[in-house]
Amino acid sequence: MSDSPIQDELTGHEYDGITEYDNPIPGWWSWMFFGGIVFAVLYYMAYQLGTAGTSVAQAYDNAVTANLKLQFEEIGILTPDEPTILTYMQEENWVLFGQKTFEGNCVSCHGKEGVGLVGPNLTDDHYKNVKRLGDVATVIQKGAANGAMPAWQNRLHPNEIVMVSAYVASLRGQNKPGPRGEEGSVIDPWPAAPTE
Amino acid sequence: MTTTQTMEPTDPSLSKSGILERFSYDDQIVRMFLLATLVWALVAFLVGIIIAIELAFPAANLGIPYITFGRLRPLHTNAAIFAFAGNTIFAGVYYSTQRLCKARMYSDLLSKLHFWGWQLIIVSAAVTLPLGISQSKEYAELEWPVDIAIAVVWLGFFGGNFLMTLIKRRERHLYVALWFYIATIITVAMLHVFNNLVIPIFGGSLIKSYPIYAGVQDAFMQWWYGHNAVAFFLTTPFLGLMYYFMPKAADRPVFSYKLSIIHFWSLVFIYIWAGPHHLHYTALPEWASTLGMIFSVMLWMPSWGGMINGLLTLRGVWHKVTTDPVLKFFVVAVTFYGMSTFEGPLLSIKSVNMLSHYTDWTIAHVHAGTLGWNGFMAFGMMYYLLPRLFQTKLYSKKLAETHFWLGTIGILLYIIPIYVAGLTQGLMWRGMTEQGQLSYPDFVETVVRVIPMYWVRVIGGSCYMAGALLCAYNYYMTWRSRPATYDVPVHEAPALSKGYVDPPAPESRLKGVTELGHKADVWMQFKWHRKWERLPVRFSVWVLIAVGAASLFEIIPTFLIRSNVPTIATVTPYTPLELAGRDIYVSEGCYNCHSQMIRPLLAETIRYGEYSKPGEFVYDHPFQWGSRRIGPDLAREGGKQSHLWHVLHFQDPAQVTPGSIMPEYSWFEKKKLDFKSIPLRVNAMVILGVPYTQDEQDNAEALARAQAKLIAGEIVEQDGPTGLEDKEVVALIAYLQRLGTDIFKTPEPEDEAGADASGSQDEAAAGGGH
Numbered sequence: 017m018s019d020s021p022i023q024d025e026l027t028g029h030e031y032d033g034i035t036e037y038d039n040p041i042p043g044w045w046s047w048m049f050f051g052g053i054v055f056a057v058l059y060y061m062a063y064q065l066g067t068a069g070t071s072v073a074q075a076y077d078n079a080v081t082a083n084l085k086l087q088f089e090e091i092g093i094l095t096p097d098e099p100t101i102l103t104y105m106q107e108e109n110w111v112l113f114g115q116k117t118f119e120g121n122c123v124s125c126h127g128k129e130g131v132g133l134v135g136p137n138l139t140d141d142h143y144k145n146v147k148r149l150g151d152v153a154t155v156i157q158k159g160a161a162n163g164a165m166p167a168w169q170n171r172l173h174p175n176e177i178v179m180v181s182a183y184v185a186s187l188r189g190q191n192k193p194g195p196r197g198e199e200g201s202v203i204d205p206w207p208a209a210p211t212e
Numbered sequence: 213m214t215t216t217q218t219m220e221p222t223d224p225s226l227s228k229s230g231i232l233e234r235f236s237y238d239d240q241i242v243r244m245f246l247l248a249t250l251v252w253a254l255v256a257f258l259v260g261i262i263i264a265i266e267l268a269f270p271a272a273n274l275g276i277p278y279i280t281f282g283r284l285r286p287l288h289t290n291a292a293i294f295a296f297a298g299n300t301i302f303a304g305v306y307y308s309t310q311r312l313c314k315a316r317m318y319s320d321l322l323s324k325l326h327f328w329g330w331q332l333i334i335v336s337a338a339v340t341l342p343l344g345i346s347q348s349k350e351y352a353e354l355e356w357p358v359d360i361a362i363a364v365v366w367l368g369f370f371g372g373n374f375l376m377t378l379i380k381r382r383e384r385h386l387y388v389a390l391w392f393y394i395a396t397i398i399t400v401a402m403l404h405v406f407n408n409l410v411i412p413i414f415g416g417s418l419i420k421s422y423p424i425y426a427g428v429q430d431a432f433m434q435w436w437y438g439h440n441a442v443a444f445f446l447t448t449p450f451l452g453l454m455y456y457f458m459p460k461a462a463d464r465p466v467f468s469y470k471l472s473i474i475h476f477w478s479l480v481f482i483y484i485w486a487g488p489h490h491l492h493y494t495a496l497p498e499w500a501s502t503l504g505m506i507f508s509v510m511l512w513m514p515s516w517g518g519m520i521n522g523l524l525t526l527r528g529v530w531h532k533v534t535t536d537p538v539l540k541f542f543v544v545a546v547t548f549y550g551m552s553t554f555e556g557p558l559l560s561i562k563s564v565n566m567l568s569h570y571t572d573w574t575i576a577h578v579h580a581g582t583l584g585w586n587g588f589m590a591f592g593m594m595y596y597l598l599p600r601l602f603q604t605k606l607y608s609k610k611l612a613e614t615h616f617w618l619g620t621i622g623i624l625l626y627i628i629p630i631y632v633a634g635l636t637q638g639l640m641w642r643g644m645t646e647q648g649q650l651s652y653p654d655f656v657e658t659v660v661r662v663i664p665m666y667w668v669r670v671i672g673g674s675c676y677m678a679g680a681l682l683c684a685y686n687y688y689m690t691w692r693s694r695p696a697t698y699d700v701p702v703h704e705a706p707a708l709s710k711g712y713v714d715p716p717a718p719e720s721r722l723k724g725v726t727e728l729g730h731k732a733d734v735w736m737q738f739k740w741h742r743k744w745e746r747l748p749v750r751f752s753v754w755v756l757i758a759v760g761a762a763s764l765f766e767i768i769p770t771f772l773i774r775s776n777v778p779t780i781a782t783v784t785p786y787t788p789l790e791l792a793g794r795d796i797y798v799s800e801g802c803y804n805c806h807s808q809m810i811r812p813l814l815a816e817t818i819r820y821g822e823y824s825k826p827g828e829f830v831y832d833h834p835f836q837w838g839s840r841r842i843g844p845d846l847a848r849e850g851g852k853q854s855h856l857w858h859v860l861h862f863q864d865p866a867q868v869t870p871g872s873i874m875p876e877y878s879w880f881e882k883k884k885l886d887f888k889s890i891p892l893r894v895n896a897m898v899i900l901g902v903p904y905t906q907d908e909q910d911n912a913e914a915l916a917r918a919q920a921k922l923i924a925g926e927i928v929e930q931d932g933p934t935g936l937e938d939k940e941v942v943a944l945i946a947y948l949q950r951l952g953t954d955i956f957k958t959p960e961p962e963d964e965a966g967a968d969a970s971g972s973q974d975e976a977a978a979g980g981g982h
Contacts, residue, residue: 027469031387032311034459039468042520049478049513056506064499072498076812076823083814086648113647120653120819124868125857134857134868164854164930170956171821171852 087113088175096157096177098150099210104182106209114183117176121168122184130187131194135165139190144200149207153181232704233382237310239698241323243601245303248331249590250680250687252295255338257677259288264673267842268666270865270875278342280875282801286353287341292582293351293445295334300590301449302330302370305393307597308456309374312390313381314705322373329365333358344799345419348834349434351441352407353801356421359408367401378748382705384712385745388472392452394752395480399444399759407437411899415892420795422896427829428495428777431837432488432770436763439487446581448479450589451518454546457593458522461538467524473741475517480755482511484762489560492569493811494837495826497776501562503766508560515553522546537612541592544620548584552577567642570807570841572662573634576627583623583676591615591683598690603698607689611682618679625672629665636662637841642815650818655844660871714743780827782957785902786950788890789916789923793947795893796880796940797836805842805874808951821848821952828955831902843874848952855923856930858945880941881933890916919946 027038063070094100104110118130125135136144145160146152156177159167168177185206266272266281273279306323310316317323336358340346346353354362374397378386386394410421425433459466466472488496488504523546526533533539555577559568568574599606606612640658643651652658718737720730744751770776786794797803810816812823824847829835853861860867862881865874891912898904908915917937923946924937936942 026465029385029387029469031383031385032308032314032456032460034387034456035465036388036469036472037465037467038470041468041471041474045471045513045517045520049474049510052510052513056510059506059509060502064502072493072812076814076817079814080817083648083818109647113649116645116647116649116653120650123654124853128870134854134860162926162929163851164856166851166854171848 084173088173091175094175094178096153096174096181098148098207100178101149101153101181101185102207102210104178105186105206110179111183111186114176114179114181117172117180118183121172122180125165127194129192130184130190131192132196133194136199137192137194137196138184138187139192139194140198141188141191141202142198142200143203146200147203149185152185153177156181156184231706233707234702234704235314235316235382236700236702238306238317238320238323239601239700241317241320241327242303242307242597244327245299245306246594246597246601247687248327249296249299249303249594250684252291252299252334253587253590253680254677254684256288256291256296257673257680259284259291261670261673261677263288264666264670266875267873268663268670270873273875275876275878277344277877277879280800280877282804283342283344283346285804286346286350286801287338289351290337290341290353291334293441294337296590297446297450297582297586298330298334300586300593301396301445301453302326303597304453304457304593305374305449308389308453309377309393312383312387312456313377314383314703315377315381318373318376318380322369326365326369326373329361329369333361333365336361340419344801346799346801347408347410347421347423348798348801348803348836349407349423349430350438350839352404352434352437355419356408356410356412357419359404359410363401363405366397366404371397371401375748375752381748382707384708385742386748386751387455388466388469388476389452389455390748391476391745391751391755392448392455394748395476395755395759396444396449396452398752398756399440399448399480399484402756402759402763403437403440403444407433411896413889413892413896416889418889418892420893422833422900424900425833425835426900427832427835428497428826429771430833430835431491431494431829432496432500432767434835435490436484436487436767439490440484442581443479443483443486446586447483447515450549450586451479453589453593454518454522454542457538457596458542458546459525461536461542461592461596462526462529462532464525464527464529467521467527470738471517471521473738475514475521477758478514479511479517481758481762482507482514484759485766486511486560488766489565490839491837492560492562492565493813494809495824495829497770497773497826500766500770505560505562505565508557512554512557515556516550519546519550519553522549537609537616538592538596540613540616541588541595544616545585545588545592548580548588548623552581552585555580566811566813567638568634569811570839570845571634571637571641572630572665572840573638574839576630576634579630580623580627583619583626587676588619591619591680594683594687598687602690602694604690604693604695607686607693611686615679615682615686618675618682622672622674622676622679625675626669627672629668629672633662633665636665641819641841642813644815650815653819655819656869656871659842659873663873712746714746715739777826777830779830780825780955781959783828783830783954785831785897785904785908787915787919787946788894788908788912789919789943789946790950791893791897791947792885792887792890792916793940793943793945794836796944797947798834800877802846803836803838805838805840807838807841807845808847809837810845810847816845820845822955824952825955828952831897833897833900833902843872846948846951850949850951850953854930855927855945855949856932858948859927859932859936859941862941862944880944881936881939883940884938885920885940885943887913887916887938916943923949 022039025038027036029036125133126138127133130138132138145155145165155165157167157169159165172180188206262272262279263281263284266284273281277283306317337354340355340358341353345355347355374393378390409424411424412421423430455466455472485507486504488500489508490504492501492505523543526539526543533543558564559574559577595606595612637658640652640661645651717734718739720733722729722733744754810820810823817823857868859881861869862877864876864878865872894904894909894912898909920942921937923942927936928934
């Protein structure tokens with residue numbers, strides 16, 4: 017594996033007219049080949065035998081912590097109840113947050129604008145399993161109608177449940193036409209917004 | 213009549229046994245394999261174009277179950293790999309081996325059995341895969357009777373014929389092309405057998421089996437196989453072909469014999485470890501994934517050794533490339549080989565793979581390799597062989613040139629948009645807003661975005677196929693001008709004598725070093741390898757040791773270390789109905805579009821839920837992790853949608869997900885579920901050690917019917933259609949509603965191991981979707 021120049025001397029081998037040069041292996045090839053082996057050894061030592069904190073699971077846990085901090089540091093962990101939902105219904109950026117959660121999880125049944133599809137229309141005043149504002153969160157957490165509405169408490173963070181509830185509640189009154197018509201009965205209006 | 217007589221200057225015994233033997237080559241078998249190559253190439257390309265259209269326009273399957281994407285995609289891959297590339301290999305191996313060994317193939321009967329056996333296997337694949345008879349392991353979808361046939365034809369007919377030809381050869385040393393053929397035959401046989409160890413289900417008209425491996429282990433074995441199918445079916449045999457046809461076509465000596473030696477052995481030894489890079493960030497233990505990555509990185513130079521030995525062989529004759537279509541195809545093929553084998557190690561790096569995995573990037577990478585390297589090697593070889601086999605001039609060099617350009621443009625029009633699609637998917641899936649949420653929470657947004665790229669791919673694929681059609685025409689016209697009877701030249705060469713003495717070991721070239729230094733220098737001159745080259749059986753054993761030992765290093769720990777798969781107490785076997793539903797999922801090839809493996813990456817767990825744990829898959833025979841996300845991951849699909857939603861979604865996915873490119877599966881609602889076979893399925897699982905209760909074993913059918921009735925009732929309660937209790941759709945829904953739910957269950961309190969599971973439950977509950 018020397019770096020001696022290409023001599024183009026034949027080996028003397030001959031197979032069906034094919035001959036071979038006895039040229040040395042190119043130097044750069046050897047360097048990169050052995051470089052790869054050195055890298056492999058070092059990488060394995062660093063990641064598999066190295067210090068704690070390099071594993072995929074740990075990196076993931078750190079990312080989750082950072083993400084929760086980014087999302088919810090200013091509000092802490094909320095309880096999905098009526099006053100909390102009412103509070104966050106007034107905060108436009110948190111309703112938008114709820115809308116993103118809704119787009120990721122709810123549109124396949126309730127439609128992109130909440131007008132209903134497999135599940136009911138959320139923009140009118142008729143409700144099947146909701147009597148008061150807090151029930152919105154309960155239905156989301158526990159599901160309803162024999163599994164027609166799935167339970168989301170294992171899938172969503174409590175704050176996400178608050179925000180998506182706030183978003184869903186905010187859809188009421190838009191009265192957009194949906195494919196299913198009105199279902200359930202008209203319920204009392206949501207309570208008034210708390211005064212500052 | 214031609215006479216070949218080569219003096220072996222280093223063979224002192226030649227004078228003693230210089231009796232000339234007369235022989236001729238069997239070119240008829242090469243003609244047969246070459247025609248099969250062409251026919252299956254066209255079939256593979258056509259099916260490829262059909263499924264490319266189906267992705268862009270799902271209604272293209274016209275509602276016919278047999279030609280859905282999920283069933284045809286395995287047919288496309290199998291046709292491209294085993295039919296097109298396979299017949300290319302056989303044509304090239306039969307042509308070159310005879311000439312490199314100065315011997316006719318050992319047995320014309322074995323040659324014919326090999327040819328017809330292989331074609332029969334391909335035809336059976338073309339029948340069984342559209343029927344949904346599938347093991348669901350990528351490139352190993354064919355069911356057990358076909359697998360047995362493959363083992364017999366490959367190892368018995370092809371391997372036996374080849375090895376006996378080597379033994380009966382009249383050329384003392386084996387040329388490098390033959391080394392690559394040896395590695396191919398041995399390793400493919402090993403991979404095929406160990407990835408296809410299954411328990412067949414006997415009963416009724418079922419052609420069905422379950423692999424003996426489950427979950428993590430099954431995934432490991434599959435990608436040990438899958439990656440090395442690329443290595444030893446699409447790389448080593450084609451390097452062998454390159455080493456024969458490239459110097460022949462260029463009429464130039466091979467650049468470096470030493471490079472041949474070191475890149476052959478390093479390639480064979482290192483390739484076999486690389487499989488786990490297909491499973492980065494999955495439930496595979498991290499040490500295995502790391503091994504997969506570092507061996508892939510080390511593989512870069514061994515792969516490039518082949519490329520530079522090929523390209524540098526053309527030194528001094530580059531002007532020929534401009535005029536000779538054969539060399540044009542070869543040069544572009546080797547260039548694509550170089551590109552792909554750089555990209556492969558790149559994609560194996562974990563942080564790159566984090567982005568590329570499950571996306572179309574992999575598809576672009578694979579097609580650069582298959583269309584560029586394998587396809588162009590095959591067509592170059594075809595244009596080299598046509599005039600020689602049909603003993604006439606090639607009908608049209610101009611058409612061959614046009615084929616070359618159509619093919620090249622076709623490859624570019626295929627891979628460039630698919631690279632763009634892959635990057636688009638990867639970046640959209642992981643995109644996060646400033647508030648820490650997904651930028652594109654609705655998966656279908658990421659699907660709709662890449663559809664224009666899918667249309668460009670259809671154009672690219674069609675160009676490539678148009679080129680192949682020109683080749684077919686050129687083939688036909690050349691064949692038509694063949695002579696009335698083929699000239700069969702008789703060659704003469706002496707039989708190999710016994711008592712051959714190897715030349716003495718060379719002197720050390722170094723001065724002033726220790727004895728060890730001299731030994732190393734002598735070793736580095738690789739003259740010792742010359743002895744191996746005249747001992748084919750020993751050479752084969754060394755290859756087997758190289759690939760076998762490396763495999764065992766990875767396989768044994770994967771199977772033996774218990775901590776690789778921590779048990780989760782709440783994970784229990786599928787109910788009989790769910791098992792039946794799972795088998796439909798397998799049969800339809802759902803894994804071709806949907807993964808079931810959530811990686812521990814933030815954007816992924818926000819989208820799909822808690823990441824997948826190794827212990828969740830212990831009853832998954834076979835695993836269904838998949839390798840792509842043409843649709844969303846389904847690992848935590850259970851409980852995410854209502855039964856009714858699934859019914860409507862199967863009827864027509866676009867009615868609940870506008871923009872969806874999933875084809876409709878409306879026949880699930882019409883087709884009766886085969887309840888009678890459920891006890892057979894459960895019993896086969898019991899043989900594999902899945903802990904079904906005695907009740908489940910004895911009353912599998914009744915239990916399945918009861919669960920089906922329950923689900924059908926719930927569908928009715930949700931205002932869905934009636935009468936589904938004996939239809940396939942309830943089994944599928946039962947399975948889908950079960951997926952990924954076990955870890956959230958409350959464990960039995962008296963169960964000691966329950967503590968772990970409740971830990972993960974708390975974690976999952978507290979972390980919510982994270």
